[in-house]
Amino acid sequence: MAAQLSARQQTDLHKSMLDYLHTAGFTKTYDQLREEAPDLLEFKPDPTSPSSGLLVKKWTSVIRMQKKIMDLESRLAQALEELSHASTSEGSKRANKEWLPNEPAKYILIGHRDKINAVSFHPLYSVIASASVDATVKIWDWDSGELERTLKSHTKAVSDCQFDSTGKVLATCSDDLFIKLWNVPDDYKNFATLRGHEHSISSVCFLPGDNQVVSSSRDHTVRMWDVQTSHCVKVLRPHEEWIRSAIPSPDGRLLLTCSDDHTARITDLESSALKAEMRGHDNRIECAVFVPPVSIPSVRELVAVPSTVQSAKVDSLGISFVLTGSRDKTIRLWDALRGQCLWTFVGHDGWVQAVTFHPCGKYLLSVADDHTLRIWDLKTGRCLRKVEAHSPFVQCVAWGPAPLTDAKNDEPERIVNVLATGGTDKLVKIWKP
Numbered sequence: 001m002a003a004q005l006s007a008r009q010q011t012d013l014h015k016s017m018l019d020y021l022h023t024a025g026f027t028k029t030y031d032q033l034r035e036e037a038p039d040l041l042e043f044k045p046d047p048t049s050p051s052s053g054l055l056v057k058k059w060t061s062v063i064r065m066q067k068k069i070m071d072l073e074s075r076l077a078q079a080l081e082e083l084s085h086a087s088t089s090e091g092s093k094r095a096n097k098e099w100l101p102n103e104p105a106k107y108i109l110i111g112h113r114d115k116i117n118a119v120s121f122h123p124l125y126s127v128i129a130s131a132s133v134d135a136t137v138k139i140w141d142w143d144s145g146e147l148e149r150t151l152k153s154h155t156k157a158v159s160d161c162q163f164d165s166t167g168k169v170l171a172t173c174s175d176d177l178f179i180k181l182w183n184v185p186d187d188y189k190n191f192a193t194l195r196g197h198e199h200s201i202s203s204v205c206f207l208p209g210d211n212q213v214v215s216s217s218r219d220h221t222v223r224m225w226d227v228q229t230s231h232c233v234k235v236l237r238p239h240e241e242w243i244r245s246a247i248p249s250p251d252g253r254l255l256l257t258c259s260d261d262h263t264a265r266i267t268d269l270e271s272s273a274l275k276a277e278m279r280g281h282d283n284r285i286e287c288a289v290f291v292p293p294v295s296i297p298s299v300r301e302l303v304a305v306p307s308t309v310q311s312a313k314v315d316s317l318g319i320s321f322v323l324t325g326s327r328d329k330t331i332r333l334w335d336a337l338r339g340q341c342l343w344t345f346v347g348h349d350g351w352v353q354a355v356t357f358h359p360c361g362k363y364l365l366s367v368a369d370d371h372t373l374r375i376w377d378l379k380t381g382r383c384l385r386k387v388e389a390h391s392p393f394v395q396c397v398a399w400g401p402a403p404l405t406d407a408k409n410d411e412p413e414r415i416v417n418v419l420a421t422g423g424t425d426k427l428v429k430i431w432k433p
Contacts (some may be wrong), residue, residue: 117426125395127148137161175201201217253268297361321335353396365419389429
């Protein structure tokens with residue numbers, strides 16, 4: 001390397017090294033270097049000379065340059081990713097199916113007076129509901145960005161909202177201890193109020209068939225309700241601390257819950273028996289979801305699980321994998337039968353609040369208190385894109401209506417490319433092409 005430097009450059013380098021050693025107090029090394037470089041025997045450190053502090057300055061410049069290179073490489077990778085999804089004659093259909101959100105948002109929905117806790121898409125129409133700490137639920141047209149109506153009946157923060165599979169009923173829950181059911185075709189008339197929880201209600205969700213609703217609460221219980229009678233038909237106690245969410249399996253036989261006790265659990269709804277426990281997070285688990293069937297092939301590739309092995313697990317429980325997001329800033333993928341952690345998605349710099357899946361099955365989307373929406377490649381576990389979504393915190397995320405299915409080959413005929421996020425900035429954002 002020395003041969004590539006001119007005599008003057010070598011001298012300047014040696015002087016810089018001597019200056020650094022002298023400043024850092026490495027006296028012996030300083031004297032040794034002077035002895036091995038006779039032309040520097042007369043060197044005396046001078047704070048005013050050009051070589052003073054030069055080594056440190058150059059080193060700092062190199063670090064700065066490395067960071068810049070890494071940033072440029074990241075931006076290049078994102079640009080290449082966007083290019084791969086760009087519409088081209090033959091590949092336009094595929095590109096549309098794999099559209100990924102990017103800045104800026106298509107619409108910013110303004111109207112709430114406090115942070116947004118949840119968003120839910122109507123299954124048929126271009127309608128989205130948003131639940132807020134301001135005790136209201138707002139109904140928007142996500143295709144135009146216009147506010148349609150505001151639902152006022154809760155007296156405290158509304159923590160969750162969800163349409164049933166037909167879009168005829170909207171369920172909401174609140175810190176006021178009530179669950180309310182709204183008749184969508186009848187101008188969103190509040191036709192039922194479900195009473196029974198003894199503390200703030202965290203989540204509400206329809207079971208398959210839409211005849212029952214399941215809710216989770218800070219009172220450490222999960223309750224099942226009959227929609228027709230408004231009666232509580234079952235009370236479960238899968239955790240001994242605040243239960244953040246309760247999600248039924250696609251067939252309605254199992255219930256996935258997550259809690260402040262750092263665990264997620266799967267419970268048999270009929271027998272109330274514990275089927276699996278997922279323990280490994282270092283903090284409260286904010287969200288837990290079953291991995292949808294369309295994403296299972298990508299997940300299998302990620303964790304290298306052969307299809308034949310996984311099929312046996314599906315037969316025993318009806319589901320394969322579970323995903324959890326936690327305040328420990330990680331997202332974990334679990335074997336739903338054994339409760340074993342198979343993969344950890346690391347990248348967020350804040351509490352992970354919510355996750356959802358791209359309808360094409362290849363991507364995972366997550367939001368967190370680091371004000372970002374992140375998109376992960378399910379086959380590699382790599383973060384493909386980071387989107388600055390809200391400031392400071394992103395509270396919720398949801399993909400648009402489920403894709404229609406072709407009865408002949410069970411493949412989606414179309415994918416509705418629309419995503420919604422809500423944040424502590426009181427805004428709902430719509431992301432679409």
